[in-house]
Amino acid sequence: MRNIVLTVSYDGTRFCGWQKQDKAAAGKPVRTVQGELEQALHRIHHEPVAAIGSGRTDAGVHAAGQAVNFFSPIDSIPVQNYIPALNSTLPHDVRVISAAEADAGFHARFSATSRTYRYFLCGGRQAYAHEMPYVWQLRHLPDIANLNAMAACLHGELDCTTFSAAGDASVSKCRYIEKAVFYPERGNIVFEIAANAFLWKMVRSIVGSLVFFDRQKKDAAFFSEVLHARDRRLAGPTAPAHGLFLWKVEFNGERRH
Amino acid sequence: MRNIVLTVSYDGTRFCGWQKQDKAAAGKPVRTVQGELEQALHRIHHEPVAAIGSGRTDAGVHAAGQAVNFFSPIDSIPVQNYIPALNSTLPHDVRVISAAEADAGFHARFSATSRTYRYFLCGGRQAYAHEMPYVWQLRHLPDIANLNAMAACLHGELDCTTFSAAGDASVSKCRYIEKAVFYPERGNIVFEIAANAFLWKMVRSIVGSLVFFDRQKKDAAFFSEVLHARDRRLAGPTAPAHGLFLWKVEFNGERRH
Numbered sequence: 001m002r003n004i005v006l007t008v009s010y011d012g013t014r015f016c017g018w019q020k021q022d023k024a025a026a027g028k029p030v031r032t033v034q035g036e037l038e039q040a041l042h043r044i045h046h047e048p049v050a051a052i053g054s055g056r057t058d059a060g061v062h063a064a065g066q067a068v069n070f071f072s073p074i075d076s077i078p079v080q081n082y083i084p085a086l087n088s089t090l091p092h093d094v095r096v097i098s099a100a101e102a103d104a105g106f107h108a109r110f111s112a113t114s115r116t117y118r119y120f121l122c123g124g125r126q127a128y129a130h131e132m133p134y135v136w137q138l139r140h141l142p143d144i145a146n147l148n149a150m151a152a153c154l155h156g157e158l159d160c161t162t163f164s165a166a167g168d169a170s171v172s173k174c175r176y177i178e179k180a181v182f183y184p185e186r187g188n189i190v191f192e193i194a195a196n197a198f199l200w201k202m203v204r205s206i207v208g209s210l211v212f213f214d215r216q217k218k219d220a221a222f223f224s225e226v227l228h229a230r231d232r233r234l235a236g237p238t239a240p241a242h243g244l245f246l247w248k249v250e251f252n253g254e255r256r257h
Numbered sequence: 258m259r260n261i262v263l264t265v266s267y268d269g270t271r272f273c274g275w276q277k278q279d280k281a282a283a284g285k286p287v288r289t290v291q292g293e294l295e296q297a298l299h300r301i302h303h304e305p306v307a308a309i310g311s312g313r314t315d316a317g318v319h320a321a322g323q324a325v326n327f328f329s330p331i332d333s334i335p336v337q338n339y340i341p342a343l344n345s346t347l348p349h350d351v352r353v354i355s356a357a358e359a360d361a362g363f364h365a366r367f368s369a370t371s372r373t374y375r376y377f378l379c380g381g382r383q384a385y386a387h388e389m390p391y392v393w394q395l396r397h398l399p400d401i402a403n404l405n406a407m408a409a410c411l412h413g414e415l416d417c418t419t420f421s422a423a424g425d426a427s428v429s430k431c432r433y434i435e436k437a438v439f440y441p442e443r444g445n446i447v448f449e450i451a452a453n454a455f456l457w458k459m460v461r462s463i464v465g466s467l468v469f470f471d472r473q474k475k476d477a478a479f480f481s482e483v484l485h486a487r488d489r490r491l492a493g494p495t496a497p498a499h500g501l502f503l504w505k506v507e508f509n510g511e512r513r514h
Contacts, residue, residue, distance in 0.1 A: 011389070062386070062387055083383060095386045126354050128321055129266040129268040129351055130390075130391055133387075
């Protein structure tokens with residue numbers, strides 16, 4: 001069996017998230033990215049094939065570079081051919097960007113050493129219609145310098161309980177944050193955050209809190225207190241899902257493909 | 258009555274084009290940008306208000322900068338306030354980007370002196386899922402130098418019959434083309450074309466022909482012959498609607514707002 005790793009992009013708008021859900025439990029079929037990918041893999045392999053993602057993304061969250069691996073019983077076709085084979089049968093809101101061979105022990109989730117998310121904000125101007133599904137439209141232009149001063153607190157090994165969600169079942173709330181920075185790009189503000197892993201809804205809680213605190217003229221000292229209090233009740237509102245992209249997944253510092 | 262000019266952006270995906278259509282004739286309600294805008298104008302004015310566009314865009318075609326004017330009986334509110342007032346009642350796939358006062362004689366269609374369209378092509382790579390509704394995905398990377406050599410024929414006063422559509426009712430097929438150029442941008446190829454006005458489906462016919470001829474290794478001399486033959490049967494296939502954006506409309510060399 002070949003172990004194949006894909007970079008997968010999806011538009012989360014019409015998906016109930018990455019993870020396949022039990023149709024019977026939900027009462028009616030639920031559209032998920034994993035479900036669509038496994039259907040496409042089944043079609044080209046003529047047998048069920050499991051798609052393993054680097055992590056779950058929630059309903060409405062997009063991906064530019066989700067990492068996915070699967071074991072293929074076909075050993076006759078060049079790995080690059082999986083790209084058109086899958087894309088020709090997948091719906092347009094899921095696209096395979098690249099494909100590569102991986103070691104037998106490679107696992108998109110357990111082998112991943114770093115995840116990078118980008119969150120897109122539009123403030124101080126009206127977003128174009130075609131940007132609306134992919135940016136959080138703010139009424140006001142936030143202060144990037146202040147956002148970055150607060151975001152600078154998000155570095156290294158941190159207990160992220162403040163930015164955890166009610167239903168989070170993680171044993172440890174500690175994560176190693178490598179990068180957390182805001183920068184302007186083509187009329188938008190992008191927040192890029194990289195960590196070894198993230199708690200459920202953590203990025204949206206961080207972005208929502210930073211924007212909310214900036215609007216309230218809070219500073220980095222205040223944000224540091226909130227962070228170190230390890231109390232979810234101190235976080236700001238969670239930012240909407242549609243501004244968030246799983247941007248890339250790294251494996252021992254490499255992008256694999 | 259105040260004459261107000263808006264810059265309007267829309268995502269054409271779920272629209273049957275700009276122009277309002279007769280519901281009775283179509284048998285069921287048809288969703289159009291003009292229809293949505295006039296509903297929103299009616300809502301904020303409490304009376305019917307006509308929205309005049311700089312030109313019709315077809316089903317599936319987007320706009321970053323459609324120019325629209327309307328006559329408002331309200332003289333109490335600052336013109337900038339029309340932006341949030343309209344956006345709060347419009348669906349998300351239509352956004353008012355700017356608003357300005359215009360002279361009584363200003364007419365978005367008759368006063369427009371130049372229209373610029375951009376067509377987005379993705380070749381040599383797989384487009385991301387969130388780009389798919391806005392680019393024409395090509396199987397191969399076209400030759401930009403050759404496309405530009407051909408496009409250089411599109412300059413000045415030209416009889417554009419070759420790129421006209423079967424149903425075109427225009428008396429004259431002559432248009433003045435100011436600019437027609439391909440350039441790379443963020444992994445895509447953009448075709449920008451500006452003219453005083455365009456024939457129905459002309460931009461899509463030009464883009465489709467240029468890409469088709471480039472793929473067939475035709476050169477500028479060939480394209481020039483096709484152009485000057487004034488025969489629609491010599492044009493290539495029409496490019497899909499979803500790669501096309503009405504980018505901006507100018508009035509005596511100005512963008513008005």
